[in-house]
Amino acid sequence: MTDRYAVIGQPISHSQSPAIHAAFAQATSQDLRYDAIDVAPEALTETLKQLHADGLRGLNVTMPHKAAVVEQCELISERAALAGAVNTLSRTDAGWHGDNTDGEGLMRDLTRLGYTVEGRRVLVLGAGGAVRGILGPLLAAKPSQLVVSNRNPWKPEALAEQFKAVGSITPRTHLALKGDRYDLIINAMSVGHSGSMPRLPDGLVADGGACYDLSYGAAHAPFRTWTETQGATRIADGLGMLVEQAAASFDIWRGVRPQTDAVLKALRAG
Incomplete structure (x- = not known):
């Protein structure tokens, strides 16, 4: 039987994940089906139970479920535990095993773009589930300063406390x-x-500074517009990160890491 996988989130209609995993499957001669499933927050628990009962082998998790899904896992990886967020679920006999490939995906894409973290002043805008997955790898890359900024001052402060054993995070409000x-x-x-x-x-953008958006497509447009008004010349969306974190999830599920360059190029062209 064909193995089944899916991405869950809300909204989900914009997701490129089905196309990405279909391309990975073709490139690696894997027999699988991958769908996008809209799941409201209040339906998360029952949906995960149903998908497990339906025999799905794995799930990707996107907003707004990355933090909430942690409590739905039988086991979670060390990096998911550190992040307090999960974006990859693998089927076990008793339930789901949670992992987080967001940080790995980001760092691989930053390397591809030639964006350097070590010794640099880095600002992360936002303090939600997506941020939790990237802070550990960013700290491991040894920036000279890592600032997390949010309109709500308590969220960055909580993240600084959560990750203090890994490295130093400076919390800021946007105004600060x-x-x-x-x-x-x-x-x-x-x-x-x-x-x-x-x-x-x-x-905020230093001379020669780079800007990177975890979002892509229409959701990237407001940030791109802002960066252009700030005179930034190096601006990237998160499509490359999406492809790289998907490749890491595919490797967890199928035991083979697909090449990403051709898939990213096809998405850009299409």
């Missing part, structure tokens, strides 16, 4: 960023999906 300059700004806010950007101080 005034006067700062950063070599790399990573947008992990979800507001782009509603076509908006919060008000941020001018001058």
Whole structure:
């Protein structure tokens, strides 16, 4: 029988994950089916039980479920435990095993783009589930400063406490960023999906600085517009990260890591 996989989230209609995993399956001669399933937060627990009962072999998890799904796992990996967020579920006899490939996906894409973290001043915008998955790998890359900023001051402070055993995070509100300059700004806010950007101080992008958005497609447009008004010349969306984290999930499920360059090129062209 064909093995079944899916991505769950809300909204989900924009997801490129089915196309990515179909391409991976073809390239690696794997027999599988991969779907996108819209799941409301209040339906998460029952949906996971049903998908397990239906025999799905694995799931990708996207917003807004990455943090909530942790409590639905029988076991979670060390990096998922550190993040407090899960984006990859693998079937076990008793339930689901949770992992997080977001940080790995980001770091691989930053390397592909030539964006350097070591010794650089790095700003992460946002403090949700997507941020939790990337902070560990970012800290491991040894930036000179890592700032997490959010409109709510308590969320960045909680993250700084959560990750203090791994490295130093400076919490900031958006307004408190005034006067700062950063070599790399990573947008992990979800507001782009509603076509908006919060008000941020001018001058945050250092000379020659790079900007990276975890979002892609229409959700990337507000951040791109903001970076252009700030004079940034190196701007990237998160499509490459999506492909790289998907490849890491595929490897967990199927035991083979697919090549990503051709898939990313096809998505850009299509």
